[in-house]
Amino acid sequence: MAPPAEGTRLTADAAVEELYAAHYRSLVRLSVLLVADVGTAEEVVQDCFVSMHGRWRSLREPDKGLAYLRQAVVNRSRSVLRHRGVATRHAAASASPDDARPLPGAEHDLLAAEHRSAVLEALRALPDRQREVLALRYYLDLSEAEIAETLGCSAGTVKSAASRALARLRDDPGLRAQREEIA
DSSP states (O other): OOOOOTTTOOOHHHHHHHHHHHHHHHHHHHHHOOOOOOHHHHHHHHHHHHHHHGGGGGGGGGGGHHHHHHHHHHHHHHHHHHHHOOOOOHHHOOOOOGGGGOOOHHHHHOOHHHEEEEEHHHHHHHHHHHHHHHIIIISSSSHHHHHHHHHHHHHHHHHHHHHHHHHHHHHHOHHHHHHHHHH
């Protein structure tokens, strides 16, 4: 987003329009990595844009609108996952054994390549913080400081989460099998 002229401030409409045009797709892809569902990810991102529009006047640093959006997308994705977990536990507690049918994952509809599917499975198996750090680092190419700011933690926490996540991915049997097939 281009900075406004000295002493002027973009309106909420203009600012959101610029951010939407430039960053909507990348924010949806970030959310898809976290929630594993395109429709849900689109809803999360739309909600974040609507929320930012409503609070535009109260933003202390409007030039950090993108950082605000990234943090909002991560936080709302976390909320979706928490809600999904509660709903799953509730459904499992009230379902009979005859109701148990495996549902196809979202990656089957979205990703054709087996390798990408294996990578997504391995990412989903990571703890939330590790998955978020990897998505922000390798998908959005954020620095450790930017990731720390987005997640509200220290740079040291980001480093250790990334290190642990990469070690788990290296040791993942599904990814190891994919590497052996390619070689």
